[in-house]
Amino acid sequence: MVTVTTSVLDTSSVVPPRPAAPASAGGFGGRAVERAGLTALLIATAVLYLWNITINGMGNQFYAGAAWAGSKSWEALLFGSLDPANFITVDKPPVSQWVMGLSGRIFGFSSASMLIPQALMAVAAVALLYGAVRRVSNSHHAGLLAGAALALTPVAALMFRFNNPDAVMVLLMMAAAYATVRALQHASTLWIVLAGAALGFAFLAKMLEGLMVLPALGLAYLIAAPNPIRTRIVQLFGALVALLVASGWYVLVTLWWPASSRPYLAGSTDNNFMNLVLGYNGFARVLGRNHGGGGGGHAQTPPAHAAAQLPAGHPGFGGFGGQVRGVERLFSGEFGVEIGWLLPAALLAFVLVLISRGRAPRTDLMRAAAIVFGGWMIIDGAVLSYMNGMVHPYYCLSIAPAVAGMFALGIREMWTRRETLFGRLGAAALLAVTGVWSFVLLQRNSGWYPELRWAILIVTLLAAVLVAIPWTHRAHRRFAAAVLTVGLLGGLSGAAAYSVATVATAHSGGGPTVGPAQADGHGDWGQAQANPQLTALLQKTNSTWAAAVNGSSSAAGLELQSGKAVMAIGGFSGSDPTPTLAEFQADVKAGKIGYYAVQSNGRGQGNGSFDSRTDTTGTADRSATGGARTQRSQTADPARMPGGSGGFGRNQHTDITNWVTATFTPQQVGNATVYNLSGYLG
Incomplete structure (x- = not known):
């Protein structure tokens, strides 16, 4: 670490009203x-x-x-x-x-x-x-x-x-x-x-x-x-x-x-x-x-x-x-x-x-x-x-x-x-x-x-x-x-x-903190969980976007794992007004999106996809904002969230999710439910 090994300040007791510019004297004793x-x-x-x-x-x-x-x-x-x-x-x-x-x-x-x-x-x-x-x-x-x-x-x-x-x-x-x-x-x-x-x-x-x-x-x-x-x-x-x-x-x-x-x-x-x-x-x-x-x-x-x-x-x-x-x-x-x-x-x-x-x-x-x-x-x-x-x-x-x-x-x-x-x-x-x-x-x-x-x-x-x-x-x-x-x-x-x-401590996610390592992690909420099967599937695609998911953090995680572009529906929190259902349907019809990845309950992946539900211990989630938004309980199983356990926000694009789930056939890929969007003619 950085140390100061000499006297921190010189020994002059004179206080000039305006300190002079740094000295330019040469030699080992000066500059x-x-x-x-x-x-x-x-x-x-x-x-x-x-x-x-x-x-x-x-x-x-x-x-x-x-x-x-x-x-x-x-x-x-x-x-x-x-x-x-x-x-x-x-x-x-x-x-x-x-x-x-x-x-x-x-x-x-x-x-x-x-x-x-x-x-x-x-x-x-x-x-x-x-x-x-x-x-x-x-x-x-x-x-x-x-x-x-x-x-x-x-x-x-x-x-x-x-x-x-x-x-x-x-x-x-x-x-x-x-x-x-x-x-x-x-x-x-x-x-x-x-x-x-x-x-x-x-x-x-x-x-x-x-x-x-x-x-x-x-x-x-x-x-x-x-x-x-x-x-x-x-x-x-x-x-x-x-x-x-x-x-x-x-x-x-x-x-x-x-x-x-x-x-x-x-x-x-x-x-x-x-x-x-x-x-x-x-x-x-x-x-x-x-x-x-x-x-x-x-x-x-x-x-x-x-x-x-x-x-x-x-x-x-x-x-x-x-x-x-x-x-x-x-x-x-x-x-x-x-x-x-x-x-x-x-x-x-x-x-x-x-x-x-x-x-x-x-x-x-x-x-x-x-x-x-x-x-x-x-x-x-x-x-x-x-x-x-x-x-x-x-x-x-x-x-x-x-x-x-x-x-x-x-x-x-x-x-x-x-x-x-x-x-x-x-x-x-x-x-x-x-x-x-x-x-x-x-x-x-x-x-x-x-x-x-x-x-x-x-x-x-x-x-x-x-x-x-x-x-x-x-x-x-x-x-x-x-x-x-x-x-x-x-x-x-x-x-x-x-x-x-x-x-000396590894940090990741949206809330890194300082100090010694802790057994429970260091603020790594917002990180996508690895899904090797989904990664392999996306790597085989040639479309503009290999997949579409709800939320930017989930999309970024899949991009880093697969090396393919992924569409982040709704942006960071899932609430940005893009794309509209009509725009999404047009991209699907044009063959620009390969897959749509969702959670096992049929909702959008990652950010903006938390509903009140019963977790693996049977305890119902509680709203953290008086009903405006709910979050998974800390005892919920992260494996149920293929986009990572750190998503949050309110999903503003349920129309897209509902259209996909009603139009395409789901398949289980690792811990994610995936819809193949190819071949759609409108």
Whole structure:
């Protein structure tokens, strides 16, 4: 894992109002040492994140199916289609699929070609965070601390080794923050425009979530850039134009490309990209209006058995039904162990830096950086905390660079003020808060290495006491620096241990979680169960779509198993208004669909196909949403669900299912009931 082996901060007690640019002195004692430290940090990050990365297999099959499709079809790559025949897209913009699909085209599609680019994005994000903190603090060691803190954040170790869109989104958000820091140094139009362009592509990764850093960046530049206010406003307008250009071209492509010859935009109610942005993936998600039902409803509550997979000691199934809403969300349950390790200290650091820099000039870079990272952390964190819709705990990756950066800036600022009581007590408080909160988080999983939490608590509190002492002699100051370094290493140990445990554990499905492996799995709901007989049957087909199934996750699973395109009726949750019965019948008549796969009870496969029924123990399923949607009991037999045990949502295409079952003869193929659609004349 990543470690910091030198004093975290230099020994200067002078606080310049505007830190100088990084030194350019050559020789082994200057930039050479810095480069060696940065290289070691990046290599350690790469080793940690690339280690046995294929343990995660296809990760989230939903996105893996789209990456596979993109490796087979340029049009599928452009739109982020779930299948190479371009029936429907995934429910997000395609930037993540561009990266993984292109990698598959170049190297051949596999788990490695899909996931290695994700891990390399982590290395790039760590490098950018190091560079931003290094520039504003004029401290190589503060940059190393920030980069190491990000690399050792458990949610980063989880999601930068997974195939969800969050990795590329956060990298682009960090790139925008870095560009803003560069712009702040010299009021650079070029760099602030580049920041806007980076945010435009972050929007094309996960829409509005990618823009959560924008208010903090704009405010920091408006306040602190060293040029007249009118010029700052014009430059920010230029950044906004760059954002609109970087994101808007794709929106125009979806609007100008004839809808009849491109895939349906999943999650929208009218096949319109902006409907997806403002509704399903926008305000509906924040306000809690995307829990399924009508078109575009993204039913995100997992099956009941998924809740049972939550690791012991992670109270509350974070992100779903039992999760708290409010300020405590980011500190409790699964959120707490994914992002919470340094969060209290980072919030304290934000306050301490603002107080410390209260009388600095308007253009002070350290205060501006606190606005960048602190504002990013608070604004984005507030949205995550109060979202009333579906919230996966791993969404908190979006604030991981901000938390790490703000923590490092707080340590650096307090260390430069160590000649004052405020500086010493501030540094001691940051260490103590980190150690105590790590102890609390580890206590929630008390059976896992219990000695670790006590070691962290003792080391950090002892270091805090020693740092608070006013050391006067030079040798004593070096001792204080060593104590601070040890305290920080102790404070990072809890997060590091959870990150290493996360890397060592296989993750798959729609709800991956961090920490040590659990006997019941790690959030692998939404994964298709293997059906070798059905796979062999589909591999023999030559039709446009080898099969049609209800729901995207089921379709993606069959695609990955068979290497054939599969039509996902109704999109992710089975509720997207495509295809109509008439369209489906026309495709069947034209010989474009080989088979229709259903469950043994005659309903559509996978997503959107749960009815109240009696499970294998004779216990009736109960509705999880007051009758709007029902789920299988956790004791139900997954073998009855050929599309996997993770489907959810309400089936809006029963007319298709009813027509198929009334028109064609069923046959049992493995654990699936299949209808051969060939030969239909209408």
